[in-house]
Amino acid sequence: MKRALWILVVLVIPFFSAQAQEASKILDTYRRNFTIASLDVKIQILQDAASGKNAADMGPLYEQALEFVTDNGTLMGSDTRFNQLAAIAAEQIGIIKYAPAKASLWKLFQINSDTQTLQKAAYALGEVGAGDPEILANLNHYVDTQNVNFAAGAQPDMIVLAACLQALGKLGDPSSFPILFSAMNLGYSSKITAFAKDALLSIKGDFQALLTQVIKDRPLAEKKLALQMALDTNKLTSDQKAQVAQFALDISLHSSAADAAARSSFRDMRFVAAAALGDRKWAPAAALLVEHLDTTIGEFDKGLVDTNHLLDAINELSATAAHDAAVRLTQYLVLINSYTEKGKAYDEKIVTTILNALGTLGDKVAFDDLMYTQYLNYPTTVKKAARAALDKLKW
Numbered sequence: 001m002k003r004a005l006w007i008l009v010v011l012v013i014p015f016f017s018a019q020a021q022e023a024s025k026i027l028d029t030y031r032r033n034f035t036i037a038s039l040d041v042k043i044q045i046l047q048d049a050a051s052g053k054n055a056a057d058m059g060p061l062y063e064q065a066l067e068f069v070t071d072n073g074t075l076m077g078s079d080t081r082f083n084q085l086a087a088i089a090a091e092q093i094g095i096i097k098y099a100p101a102k103a104s105l106w107k108l109f110q111i112n113s114d115t116q117t118l119q120k121a122a123y124a125l126g127e128v129g130a131g132d133p134e135i136l137a138n139l140n141h142y143v144d145t146q147n148v149n150f151a152a153g154a155q156p157d158m159i160v161l162a163a164c165l166q167a168l169g170k171l172g173d174p175s176s177f178p179i180l181f182s183a184m185n186l187g188y189s190s191k192i193t194a195f196a197k198d199a200l201l202s203i204k205g206d207f208q209a210l211l212t213q214v215i216k217d218r219p220l221a222e223k224k225l226a227l228q229m230a231l232d233t234n235k236l237t238s239d240q241k242a243q244v245a246q247f248a249l250d251i252s253l254h255s256s257a258a259d260a261a262a263r264s265s266f267r268d269m270r271f272v273a274a275a276a277l278g279d280r281k282w283a284p285a286a287a288l289l290v291e292h293l294d295t296t297i298g299e300f301d302k303g304l305v306d307t308n309h310l311l312d313a314i315n316e317l318s319a320t321a322a323h324d325a326a327v328r329l330t331q332y333l334v335l336i337n338s339y340t341e342k343g344k345a346y347d348e349k350i351v352t353t354i355l356n357a358l359g360t361l362g363d364k365v366a367f368d369d370l371m372y373t374q375y376l377n378y379p380t381t382v383k384k385a386a387r388a389a390l391d392k393l394k395w
Contacts, residue, residue: 022054023054023057024057026052026054026057027054027057027058027060027061030045030048030049030058030061031060031061031064033045034046034061034064034065034068035064039079039081039082039085040081042065042068042085043081043084043085043088045061046061046062046065046085046088046089046092047088049061049062049092050088050092055092055095055096056096058092058096059093059096059098059100059101060100062088062089062090062092062093062096062098062101063089063093063098063100063101063104065085065086065088065089066086066089066090066093066101066104066105066107066108067104068085069082069085069086069089069108070104070107070108070111073111073112076111076112076114080114083112083114083116083117086108086112086114086117086120086121087114087116087117087120090105090108090117090120090121090123090124091120091123091124093105093124093127093128094120094123094124094125094126094127094128095127097127097128098128099128101124101128102124102125102128102129102132102135105121105124105125105128106121106125106135106138108121109121109138109142113157115157115159115160118157118160118163119159119160119163120163122139122160122163122164122166122167123163123166123167125139125167125171126166126167126168126169126170126171127170129167129171130170130171130172130173136171136173136175136176137175139164139167139168139171139176140168140175140176140179142164143161143164143165143168143176143179143180143183144179144182146161146164146183147179147182147183147186150186150188151186158188158189158191158192161183161188161192162191162192162195165180165183165192165195165196165199166195166198166199168180168199169195169198169199169200169202169203170202172202172203172204173203173204174203174204174205174210176199176203177200177203177205177210177213177214178213178214178217178218178222180196180199180200180203181196181200181214181218181222181225181226182218182222183196184196184197184200185221185222185225201235207233207235207236208230208236208240208243208244211226211227211229211230211244212226212243212244212247214226215227215244215247215248215251216247216251220262220265220266220269221265223248223251223269224265224268224269224272226248227244227245227248227269227272227273228272230244230245231244231245231272231276238280239280241276241280242276242277242280242282242284242285245272245273245274245276245277245280245282245285246273246277246282246284246285246288248269248272248273249270249273249274249277249285249288249289249292250288251269252266252267252269252270252273253270253288253291253292253295267299267304267305270292270295271309271312274289274292274312274313274316275312275316277289277316277319277320278312278315278316278317278319278320279319281319281320281321282319282320283320283321283322285320286317286320286322286324286325287324289313289316289317289320289325290317290324290325290328292313292316292317293313293314293317293328293332294328296309296310296313297310297313297332307347307349307350310350311349311350311353314329314332314350314353314354314357315353315357317329317357318357318358318360318361321361323363323365325357325361326358326361326363326365326366327363327365329354329357329358329361329366330358330365330366330369332354333351333354333355333358333366333369333370333373334369336350336351336354337369337372337373337376340376340377340378341376348379348381348382351378351382351385352381352382352385355370355373355382355385355386355388355389356385356388356389358370358389359385359388359389359390359391359392359393360392362392362393362394363393363394364393364394364395366389366393367390367393370386370389370390370393371386371390373386374386374387
């Protein structure tokens with residue numbers, strides 16, 4: 001058995017060695033002929049090499065073709081054969097995944113505007129650019145620039161943009177996430193938007209951290225969309241969604257806004273984040289939800305938000321079941337009781353919601369003020385709510 005295996009090895013090694021020598025000789029012949037050939041013949045040489053049995057070994061030839069094209073970049077606009085040559089070479093580099101040619105592929109973006117050529121180059125970069133920070137940075141910058149131009153009213157080459165989005169999705173690097181997120185939400189066509197979303201979901205890394213980074217660093221409109229995506233996706237657990245919402249609430253409470261429109265947008269994001277935290281009864285956010293309630297009270301007093309927003313803020317805070325929530329809601333009850341004693345108008349829905357929340361919390365910190373509420377000039381429904389809350393206190 002060992003003798004048979006040894007004989008097989010002895011026979012196979014020369015066979016593969018001969019194959020490698022043959023492929024090398026064919027490559028050398030193609031490269032030599034390419035050097036001396038006319039432009040039309042150069043194209044034919046690449047086509048022949050791509051269709052031959054040794055096509056997978058022709059990487060250096062394709063790279064040579066790209067270098068010839070980029071060295072003659074000034075002629076590309078006047079002679080379409082250069083574009084044809086570059087497109088063939090770029091496509092084959094992608095097919096055989098010939099990584100040494102990636103720098104030459106990127107040079108095409110610097111000297112060329114032909115749609116087909118850049119589309120093929122982008123696809124190829126998606127195959128060979130993994131792990132190369134310069135290629136990633138260049139592709140990211142290219143797409144980011146198209147996003148900026150589109151937002152300013154310009155119309156990018158959508159075929160090339162789609163190819164670049166697909167390339168970034170294939171490379172899957174976290175550095176592309178905010179750029180792909182922007183492309184997904186800019187208002188491109190449904191096809192481009194879908195490419196951007198598919199690429200975004202292909203990104204490797206911590207999806208929660210990536211969305212949190214968008215909320216931290218990107219423009220306000222994208223912050224809101226990132227929060228909504230975090231809440232809608234099935235890639236995050238309920239706890240992870242709460243953590244993203246807590247971060248978004250923090251950002252929306254503490255970010256400065258230059259104008260009324262920005263303040264309104266931050267307010268909307270705050271309401272979405274607070275609702276998500278209330279739905280999940282997220283106790284770690286109690287301090288932020290206290291601050292959210294304080295802010296909402298101030299906005300309600302100024303007529304900036306309606307009663308429902310204030311009622312929601314009360315309920316979202318009480319959902320945390322935190323002692324701090326009971327303390328703050330008791331303080332709010334004290335304030336409304338003082339208004340009632342002075343004959344000032346109050347909203348019965350608000351005081352009843354506070355009383356119900358204190359009953360749900362069951363914290364004895366509210367005992368004195370719940371007792372006192374029963375003696376004030378409230379209607380029977382309010383006094384009954386105070387009594388019901390008292391009965392729920394835990395001792």
